[in-house]
Amino acid sequence: MSVLEMKVPSPGESITEVEIATWLVEDGDYVEKDQPIAEVDSDKATLELPAEESGIITLKAEEGDAVAVGAVVCLIDTSAAKPEGDASNDDAKPTKEAPAQTEKVSPAVEKKDTYASGVASPAAKKVLAEKGIDAKSVNGTGKDGRITKDDAVKAVPSMGTQPANGSRNTERKKMSMLRRKVAERLVAVKSETAMLTTFNEVNMQPIFDLRKEYKEDFKAKHGVGLGFMSFFTLAVVRALKMYPDVNSMIDGDFQIKHDFQDISIAVSGPKGLMVPVIRNAENLSFRGVESEVKRLALRARDGQITVDEMTGGTFTITNGGVFGSMLSTPIINPPQSGILGMHNIVNRPMAVNGGVIIQPIMYVALSYDHRIIDGRESVGFLVAVKEALENPVELLMDNNPKKALEM
Numbered sequence: 001m002s003v004l005e006m007k008v009p010s011p012g013e014s015i016t017e018v019e020i021a022t023w024l025v026e027d028g029d030y031v032e033k034d035q036p037i038a039e040v041d042s043d044k045a046t047l048e049l050p051a052e053e054s055g056i057i058t059l060k061a062e063e064g065d066a067v068a069v070g071a072v073v074c075l076i077d078t079s080a081a082k083p084e085g086d087a088s089n090d091d092a093k094p095t096k097e098a099p100a101q102t103e104k105v106s107p108a109v110e111k112k113d114t115y116a117s118g119v120a121s122p123a124a125k126k127v128l129a130e131k132g133i134d135a136k137s138v139n140g141t142g143k144d145g146r147i148t149k150d151d152a153v154k155a156v157p158s159m160g161t162q163p164a165n166g167s168r169n170t171e172r173k174k175m176s177m178l179r180r181k182v183a184e185r186l187v188a189v190k191s192e193t194a195m196l197t198t199f200n201e202v203n204m205q206p207i208f209d210l211r212k213e214y215k216e217d218f219k220a221k222h223g224v225g226l227g228f229m230s231f232f233t234l235a236v237v238r239a240l241k242m243y244p245d246v247n248s249m250i251d252g253d254f255q256i257k258h259d260f261q262d263i264s265i266a267v268s269g270p271k272g273l274m275v276p277v278i279r280n281a282e283n284l285s286f287r288g289v290e291s292e293v294k295r296l297a298l299r300a301r302d303g304q305i306t307v308d309e310m311t312g313g314t315f316t317i318t319n320g321g322v323f324g325s326m327l328s329t330p331i332i333n334p335p336q337s338g339i340l341g342m343h344n345i346v347n348r349p350m351a352v353n354g355g356v357i358i359q360p361i362m363y364v365a366l367s368y369d370h371r372i373i374d375g376r377e378s379v380g381f382l383v384a385v386k387e388a389l390e391n392p393v394e395l396l397m398d399n400n401p402k403k404a405l406e407m
Contacts, residue, residue: 264313
């Protein structure tokens with residue numbers, strides 16, 4: 001008998017443990033080499049775990065278990081022969097008829113209250129206080145009816161008096177490691193940075209006009225659409241060059257400035273928010289940006305995005321407008337120092353040359369770390385983005401849109 005120990009591979013630097021999100025096979029199944037056998041969550045992405053060899057698998061971890069990188073999660077008996085026919089055909093397997101069981105009825109034991117009944121342990125008391133739950137409403141399962149920490153964790157706050165009709169079911173589900181890490185990072189940003197947000201508005205009519213004139217030729221030539229993201233990415237690249245403090249980060253007592261622009265793009269994936277990175281966006285054309293946005297978005301949607309593709313980034317762009325958001329204060333993506341929020345485009349009245357006309361307007365927001373970025377830089381950066389978006393032909397296309405969109 002030859003048995004292979006399958007260990008958790010390292011998904012990337014700084015990741016020390018993963019969580020078994022889903023087993024794609026069952027204990028005792030025959031698996032083929034390179035067959036996906038599990039999905040594992042790290043704090044940055046969900047990855048597939050392929051079988052290293054063919055054979056009968058024995059699972060050594062449960063779904064939801066956190067396991068260290070390098071730990072054994074399953075065994076594969078590589079000497080086992082592949083079953084003939086369909087291994088999943090249950091009709092070929094002999095079944096044993098379960099013996100009839102006689103239900104034993106124990107005499108009811110009257111539960112007597114003691115001095116410990118309803119008394120919460122110190123840890124349980126803290127959990128109940130955080131949830132705002134009265135200890136009197138919790139049934140203790142500890143010794144003599146004492147309320148344990150586990151009792152407190154499972155306790156659910158009262159949702160009021162239940163009406164005579166209508167469903168009031170609830171579901172308790174453990175968050176994935178990715179979601180828990182995102183939550184942890186967002187709370188840390190709020191408490192560890194001096195985050196402020198500045199706002200402005202952008203007249204999108206010039207970009208509308210360019211897209212109307214060139215989008216069909218652009219798609220026919222390059223195979224991707226001419227969207228808004230390329231305009232915003234290139235406008236951000238220009239502004240970051242003008243205000244390099246926005247393209248920097250804090251490391252202890254030091255400020256680290258970058259001479260490149262790696263732009264993180266927030267996208268919604270099946271496992272939650274993901275932020276893949278467009279590397280060296282300063283070297284990309286409109287076609288290059290649109291191609292990268294499409295490639296990364298598809299990989300995130302299909303769950304194929306890698307840790308490396310989401311590592312790094314010097315500045316982030318997030319677009320809440322696709323969900324209908326009019327205005328928001330985006331949260332910085334650490335260790336970066338700034339994030340630009342895009343929003344929906346709405347026709348609004350605007351004063352132009354002494355008159356009022358209707359124009360497509362987008363509100364934009366820049367959240368920044370005031371510890372490293374002053375008001376002059378933050379406001380100047382956002383104004384520079386606005387100027388480039390409202391005058392893209394001159395500031396982003398060198399007065400030659402046809403040539404810029406052909407590259």
